[in-house]
Amino acid sequence: MSELRQLPADLLHVNTGGHEPIYRQLMMQLQRMVAAGQVSPGDALPSVREVALALGVNPMTVSKAYSLLEAQGVLERRRGMGMLVAAQSSAASSQLERLDMxxxxxxxxxxxxxxxxxxPAPVIALLRNLMKGSQG
Amino acid sequence: MSELRQLPADLLHVNTGGHEPIYRQLMMQLQRMVAAGQVSPGDALPSVREVALALGVNPMTVSKAYSLLEAQGVLERRRGMGMLVAAQSSAASSQLERLDMxxxxxxxxxxxxxxxxxxPAPVIALLRNLMKGSQG
Amino acid sequence: MSELRQLPADLLHVNTGGHEPIYRQLMMQLQRMVAAGQVSPGDALPSVREVALALGVNPMTVSKAYSLLEAQGVLERRRGMGMLVAAQSSAASSQLERLDMxxxxxxxxxxxxxxxxxxPAPVIALLRNLMKGSQG
Amino acid sequence: MSELRQLPADLLHVNTGGHEPIYRQLMMQLQRMVAAGQVSPGDALPSVREVALALGVNPMTVSKAYSLLEAQGVLERRRGMGMLVAAQSSAASSQLERLDMxxxxxxxxxxxxxxxxxxPAPVIALLRNLMKGSQG
DNA sequence: GTGGTCTAGACCACT
DNA sequence: GTGGTCTAGACCACA
Known part of the structure; x- marks a missing residue:
């Protein structure tokens, strides 16, 4: 039996105000976490109810994100165990693949x-600044 | 000389396929053109009907873009005579203001x-590449 | 022959920005001037062209205002003499009539x-203030 | 207790006869209701369809009023859940702010x-009379 | 259920 | 000629 890691629900964030649909924000975040290897194949995801509560969103919205990721092969539904990261989800992606995202x-x-x-110069300077800021 | 510059309607483009609403695409394009100084305060905009015809969209869609830009102070209405770039729209914005957009x-x-x-390195490299491409 | 007073064109004002149509602004102003006795029956009005030039509006707009006032019996069109204040326009109105406007x-x-x-108190106070201001 | 107040749709009235566009009548009414504190930040607005039905107007007309108030920061959109009075809409305005309107x-x-x-005297007298009338 | 977008077409008001 | 308003109806996306 492999030890099951459980992804904490509070790693996800949501911006209610913007134009981007909530379910899509969740999808993209999870996809990035998988791609970066912050979560590995077999790891369990927090339950729909848990995420919905933590983020203050409708459970159906979380469920939609999960279902779409399942259809994409990123997640797997396991009876009685909730969702977990799919085995074939190629673990962490290469830098090139992540860059492509x-x-x-x-x-x-x-x-x-x-x-x-x-x-290009000022735009790149600004981006470099912002990336330093969020990493420093 | 009251020579009135008239912005040609075919400078505007629209992508019907994407998720972004047409009226919003128009708004953003016009806003960037004003900010970049490609069009100056007092310049006349192509009529709603003209743009609608050129882009193959409904006049109301164009009108919506114009109206929202007017509410935002970017455009001005000259009754019975069409729309023009607002006077206080600070002409071309400074580089810093444009960067902020x-x-x-x-x-x-x-x-x-x-x-x-x-x-940062690979991301910035990719951006630099893309910006060179669109300038060459 | 009675001496003809000629109303100067620059007594009229126009606010292009607002929602009120220009022709209506002109109509109401002229009506108020007649009611207040600032202009009397037989007085000549500035020509359409003159007003249009002074106010920077379309001559057709001025013409529309004049025509509507003529239809209302406030103005009279005299061949070769332009418009003048109609004789039967009861000169200055009584205070009650003006108040009704x-x-x-x-x-x-x-x-x-x-x-x-x-x-009522604060509203009336504000109005009293504004009326003092414009009269003082 | 997450008790949500819901503004009843029949508080809104519309005058189809006049010159003022319906959507603008709705906007101004809602703005005054917010300013007067008759409706508080967080309160839910009646749905577009509900208002449209109650007033016998097209849903798009109501939607236009809502959208413009949102752009103005008076209302907030909760995706898939309707509109509510914006939080930063400073609750009820002070008497001075309301007077300024x-x-x-x-x-x-x-x-x-x-x-x-x-x-000033007769004008103020008339106003005082009219205000008594609407309060009695 | 919610609002958003777009269309097609009619009609109006202003200049 | 200009933009504005409203309607009726379809379709979509989100929760």
């Missing part, structure tokens, strides 16, 4: 910067 | 990069 | 004050 | 009274 966002930034007639 | 997007990128356990 | 606006104020749960 | 109208009255060469 950022590509759409970066492409959009690049396009907007061009429309704002901003040269 | 990118900040939310960059903050999000930084947060996601952290969750993906990506170091 | 303010009634709709005051009724609206009263209704809004009630919805705002404002008692 | 009447200022533009009163300024206009004062200006018109001056053009009508009316002295």
């Amino acid at each position: 950022l590509r759409p966002g970066l492409e959009r930034i690049a396009q907007e910067a061009q429309q704002l007639e901003l040269s | 990118l900040r939310p997007g960059l903050e999000r990128i930084a947060q996601e990069a952290q969750q993906l356990e990506l170091s | 303010l009634r709709p606006g005051l009724e609206r104020i009263a209704q809004e004050a009630q919805q705002l749960e404002l008692s | 009447l200022r533009p109208g009163l300024e206009r009255i004062a200006q018109e009274a001056q053009q009508l060469e009316l002295s």
